Amino acid sequence: MAKIQNKNDAITSRDVDFAQWYTDVCRKAELMDYSSVKGFIDYLPYGYAIWEQIQVQLDKRFKKNGVENVYLPMIIPTSLFNKEKEHIQGFAPETLVATLGGGETLSDPLIIRPTSEVLFCDLYKNLLSSYRDLPKMYNQWCSVVRWEKTTRPFLRGSEFLWQEGHCLFETEEEARGNALTMLEVYDEVGRDVLAIPFVKGRKTEHEKFAGAVATYTIEALMHDGKALQAGTTHYFGQGFAEAFGIRFLGRNNKLEVPHQTSWGVSTRLIGAVIMVHGDDNGLVLPPAVAPIQVVIVPIRQEAEGIMPTCNQIKEKLVEAGYRVKVDDSDRTPGWKFAQWEMKGVPLRIEIGPRDLQEGKLMITKRVNGEKISLSIDEVVDKVPEILEQIHQDMYAKAKDQLDHSVVDVENLEQLNAALEKGGYARMAFCGEEECELKIKEATKGGTARAIYSEEVPEGTLCPVCGKKATVIVYFAKAY
């Protein structure tokens, strides 16, 4: 009976062409549209709503950790930007710069922020005078611009939405602790909100952020076996603070330089959700961030009692705090099923005359298509636990895939073979940039995603240069 005649609405299968599948989902689930400037996308209501949910979840956790939100300008004078050498070298190639203001040439061109370290430094310089002012933990929600050469919706764009936390501390210990604490926050949001497990750890010298002493990362595994950097936290040491002249009077009545961190996640998380959970029927959203958590599809909606029942159930669920939609459009039920599956709604409720007569309804889980028959009276009580179960199932499935992808290897041949298959491979090496580049070349794009361990068994040698190995690293091909 199943017939899909409307083949233009179907999406490419993941196994046929994963990249095409991804763009199909972005477009057909109405998450985004392409704008008239390359690399810049329009966030459509459904896609933006996912971001709003992610924001809520992150923001409340930030605040629990003492972070306050601020907003700083989107433009940075070039002269200010140039103060930290490593930083400018890292970002200069991809900045967008305004050179005209009101038709007049600007003597100090304005850089559209690619990140706001220097603006926060400039602000903190004025705010800080005593150790009593510390710590300072500010965050801002904004967009940044990086002139990317190749772009993909949510994964890499010339403009993307994110949050950037910038903190100052009295001691190195506190600052390093903050970088790790925020990494835990990101990890928790992955686990409890996005149902995405991460590989996490410190970045190698080669992969760390421009200007950082240490960079920590969370890395997810996409369905096609490639890794995706989902968020980073950085310990900056005192480098930026020194370059920008940030000082405070310490407990010893001497001028001291604070220790600094920054941390951020972006709308790339939406891309991660799509590529970790999605299937050939479209998007699959974790309940915590789904703009619509339950969709109610009436069957024969003109039949007596159907619509009132649908609306009553909706009312009760909304009262209980859920995001619910009754699809009373005049499309056919089959069309609605396919449509809301495409959009990844976690739970669907069907109510038809037959159900109504028996006082029942049919519930379907998006993640695995499992159908459950429930009595109308108990549905409101059951939905919370069903949604919770969906979350658990999604996380378990993703965790299983991640765990099974990890293999331990000892040399370049094994590494190459492992990365060909996709997923993560752990290998010890010396940690030098030079060797890392050679590994990348030998594996056609394999990169060090995160350090698994800094304790290496005695006598282990780097398979590239033959010197003593210092770290065991997760390698993968990445987006």
Next chain:
RNA sequence: CGGGAUGUAGCGAAGCUUGGUUAUCGCGUCUGCUUUGGGAGCAGAAGACCAUCGGUUCGAAUCCGAUCAUCCCGACCA
């Protein structure tokens, strides 16, 4: 920045090799009736300066040149 591809109705495509009256098809849209538990059926209707600019030609969606835009794959980055 290299490699590949595409640009024809709101969307997706055919037509182009071999130039020839009125540019074809599907989806969507509109009207009406019948339907409704997995992308409904029938009948009718509207909708396109064929990406842009230039060239060849009696004649260009079609051939030639340039430009612009987008997508995909690589090198660099959230």
